[in-house]
Amino acid sequence: MATITVRNLDGKTKQALRERAARNGHSMEEEARLLLNAGSILDHENQTFSGSVDALKVVDEASNVSVDPNYPARGKTVLLIICGGIAAYKSLDLIRRLKERCVKVRVVMTHAAGEFITPLSVGALSHSKVYGELFNREDEQDIGHIRLAREADLIVVAPATANIMAKISHGIADDLASAVLLASNGKVLIAPAMNPVMWNNPATRRNADTLEGDGFRIIGPNSGEMAEQSEAGRGRMAEPMEIVSEIGRILDTRAKPLLGLKVIVTAGPTHEPIDPVRYIANRSSGKQGYAIASALSAAGAQVNLVSGPVNLNEPEGLNCIRVESAEEMFQAVKSSLPADIVIMVAAVADWRVINSADEKIKKKPGSRNPVSLKLAENPDILKFVGHLDQRPELVIGFAAETQNVIKNAKAKLKRKGADWIVANDVSPETGIMGGDNNKVKLLSSDGVEQWPVLAKDQVARRLVEKIISYFEAAVIDV
Ligand SMILES: Cc1cc2nc3c(=O)[nH]c(=O)nc-3n(C[C@H](O)[C@H](O)[C@H](O)COP(=O)(O)O)c2cc1C
Helix, strand or coil: CCCECHHHCCHHHHHHHHHHHHHCCCCHHHHHHHHHHCCCEEECCCCEEECCHHHCCECCHHHHCCCCCCCCCCCCEEEEEECCCCCHHHHHHHHHHHHHCCCEEEEEECCHHHHCCCHHHHHHHHCCCEECCCCCCCHHHHCHHHHHHHHCCEEEEEEECHHHHHHHHCCCCCCHHHHHHHCCCCCEEEEECCCHHHHHCHHHHHHHHHHHHCCCEECCCEEEECCCCCCEEEEECCCHHHHHHHHHHHCCCCCCCCCCCEEEEEECECCEEEECCEEECCCCCCHHHHHHHHHHHHCCCEEEEEECCCCCCCCCCCEEEECCCHHHHHHHHHHHCCCCEEEECCECCCEEECCCCCCCCCCCCCCCCCCCCCEEECCCHHHHHHCCCCCCCEEEEEEEECCCHHHHHHHHHHHHCCCEEEEEECCHHHCCCCCCEECEEEEECCEEEECCCEEHHHHHHHHHHHHHHHHHHHHHHC
């Protein structure tokens, strides 16, 4: 099957492909595939596609360059072993997600897996041959099962049946999948999926314990509804994206300059109740705080993320504490102390309602009396942390301002006892609050640094680089 690597296309052609994909509501990868399937090539002059596929330099990963460019397993090889369970269909999505991140995926399917999904679809998605037979004359000329085991950076068994877990925990190697696993001395990640009764069976429990003791990593299974009617419990395979994240973590060889440092990050808005169904809030999305927490975690820090109510998935690999009100956020921060670094990104409400009602406040028919809310100041969490006796080494506050950004931020730096303030102009015309980009200024005793408009995860990485430099300098001072 022909494939396209966008990286190798010339600029104009790439642009034409991008525009065409956008017009048709496809990703560049999907668009390229459709074109190749239709046997056409790209003519950028006319923005049309014609001619022979062979005329295009064949490329693969390329169209995916935009998906998670920092994924730690990029360029690595994963050997995916698919076993015979209902969740086998999810492994197709797993392959797709890994390919999107430029991971080379080779696949072994057990015979039983072939009852659930076809090697054809697996091969089409992984863009490589699918292995299934141990006694294959062609593959075994050079002891293929040993090669498959050794050439992978990681073996992932997903879904892992009760059967394969039993086999590998007992050293049985009676088919290609189990022989590869027995012949491997590398890292193996197992994603079990089975009926909860099978999972809770003492034999499966023993096998899972043995595998963990032998150094296999196990992800899931999760709890929830099962494919079998009216059955629920623990046994669902971990979601493909959870497995993708775990693979990233296992294969992450990046330096961990913040290893050993404990960080508290607050993020999102707070909700201050008016009654059981109403609250006062603000427009903070939590995206910036979540991005900073993830970047710190990727740099090796132990992160406690104290999050107000947001619509974001909890980042993997850190401890997320969910709160609603400013008072709850204050308590969560206090109970997470001591810490080496505290970064207050949350837009904490300045006031709470002190006459909030226990029951829903009803409109009074005919009454013209306005309902009045009495407000009291919330605890100032940043100021509290900035003036602690056992103060964290680095205290960073965020200042969302709509006017006099630098003047207000400088005043905040002093008043709150913070080391740095990250100030941003959130006046409505900037479109920044809730958006994906941010334009910030970093204030410290060294002065003011003006950063350009950046995606929030870029702001996060830049801030983390600053933090790393700060701690490196601190070590040299000692
Ligand atoms: C419809 C159906 C669904 C199955 N689902 C699962 C499952 O989710 N997990 C599991 O461990 N076994 C499941 N099995 C049983 C396995 O397919 C069976 O144990 C098989 O021998 C596993 O082979 P393998 O481990 O080589 O893939 C299922 C069987 C059938 C018929």
